[in-house]
Amino acid sequence: MKVSIIGGGGRVGSNAAFALQCAGIVSEIQILDANADMAEGEALDLLHGSSSIADQRIYAGDYNRAKDSDVFVITAGLRRKPDESRLDLINRNVALFSGILDSMKAAGLRKDALVFVVSNPVDILTQLAAAKLNLPWQQVLGLGTMLDTARFRSLIAQELKLAATQVKALILGEHGDSMFPVWSSATYAGLPLTKIAGCTPTFQSQIFERTKGSGAEVIRRKGGAGWAVGLTIAEVVHAIAHDKRQVLPVSTVQQGAYGLRGVAISVPTIVGRAGALAHVEVELWPKEQQALQASARALNETFAKIKA
Known part of the structure; x- marks a missing residue:
């Protein structure tokens, strides 16, 4: 199974990639991030440890290379401030998230691809992803609770x-x-x-x-x-x-x-x-x-x- 992590250069995305690497269940992990150098660095760091734990393909890529992914994990987003509710993030994150969805659509998705939303506010963005990507409801999941x-x-x-x-x-x-x-x-x-x-x-x-x-x-x-x-x-x-x-x-x-x-x-x-x-x-x-x-x-x- 191929998993592409959009926002994989950030704390949440990189930690998710490490958890997926440690379990050795998925065969391929692609890291995407607006900061290409960060994505390359995270992928390289994970790759360096691959001989110790699992035989997987781990690399940095782009939307075009991600289009054959089984699962897209979207972790990209702006960080919540200490006294800010998750819903307060909406006005700052919707534009960013919509741009990601547009890039995914432009590159193309497999008909059976799953979209897994982690970015906050996750419920709002999950509903937005389902509407904009025009996928069956079963194929769009959010991390939720x-x-x-x-x-x-x-x-x-x-x-x-x-x-x-x-x-x-x-x-x-x-x-x-x-x-x-x-x-x-x-x-x-x-x-x-x-x-x-x-x-x-x-x-x-x-x-x-x-x-x-x-x-x-x-x-x-x-x-x-x-x-x-x-x-x-x-x-x-x-x-x-x-x-x-x-x-x-x-x-x-x-x-x-x-x-x-x-x-x-x-x-x-x-x-x-x-x-x-x-x-x-x-x-x-x-x-x-x-x-x-x-x-x-x-x-x-x-x-x-x-x-x-």
């Missing part, structure tokens, strides 16, 4: 002294201010997480608030997220490459699940080789259902204001 979910699970495990890989709990909705936790289906080793000692209503509230503020915390401390987001990008790409049919909280344009249509937002989604195979409409608590609807309304209101 994957990173929020990973942070949520990891922080729960850390605080309750649990094995992180056995904590299964979701963040759904917008990747941003209106995201919400799904405690109704949260489990630890298959057991209800809310029944685990220490998982009190107060703990639940505190851990979600810390999760929600994690992005700003990382920006404040080290300038921006990198490793965790790189791993979550790789998790989605590997679900595609291995046709895992794995349920993930990616963002896609909704087709009727939970009564939602036409808005890109994260709900449980089966991901495989053809992209988003289906949405899984698991039962939510009433307050979770209300939070999902509120999140969709917020995204619709914002999308209506952008100049695409």
Whole structure:
């Protein structure tokens, strides 16, 4: 499988490339960036380590060379400021993102190519990509609340002294201010997480608030997220490459699940080789259902204001 990372010279793109290299699952990784020297440098640095870990083709390229890619991972974007919400990035990032989409269209895409949006605000840009590229909804995915979910699970495990890989709990909705936790289906080793000692209503509230503020915390401390987001990008790409049919909280344009249509937002989604195979409409608590609807309304209101 060939993966092209647009914005691969930046922190998120380069970390994603490293995560994909370490797993050795995809066969080809192409790095594209507006800064051609940076793209060449990142590709060369990764190539230098290839003999230690995986037999892959890794190189810097351009849109024309990328047109036969199986998956386009778009990470390019302007960095969020410490006190800026993700949705505040819209006016600064839409023009940049639209230019990338135009370049992809000009070069051409395979009919079965998948477009995986990571750039923020990810839900808005995922919806924009689906509209501008005129691809079936299944072929355009956003990272959505994957990173929020990973942070949520990891922080729960850390605080309750649990094995992180056995904590299964979701963040759904917008990747941003209106995201919400799904405690109704949260489990630890298959057991209800809310029944685990220490998982009190107060703990639940505190851990979600810390999760929600994690992005700003990382920006404040080290300038921006990198490793965790790189791993979550790789998790989605590997679900595609291995046709895992794995349920993930990616963002896609909704087709009727939970009564939602036409808005890109994260709900449980089966991901495989053809992209988003289906949405899984698991039962939510009433307050979770209300939070999902509120999140969709917020995204619709914002999308209506952008100049695409």
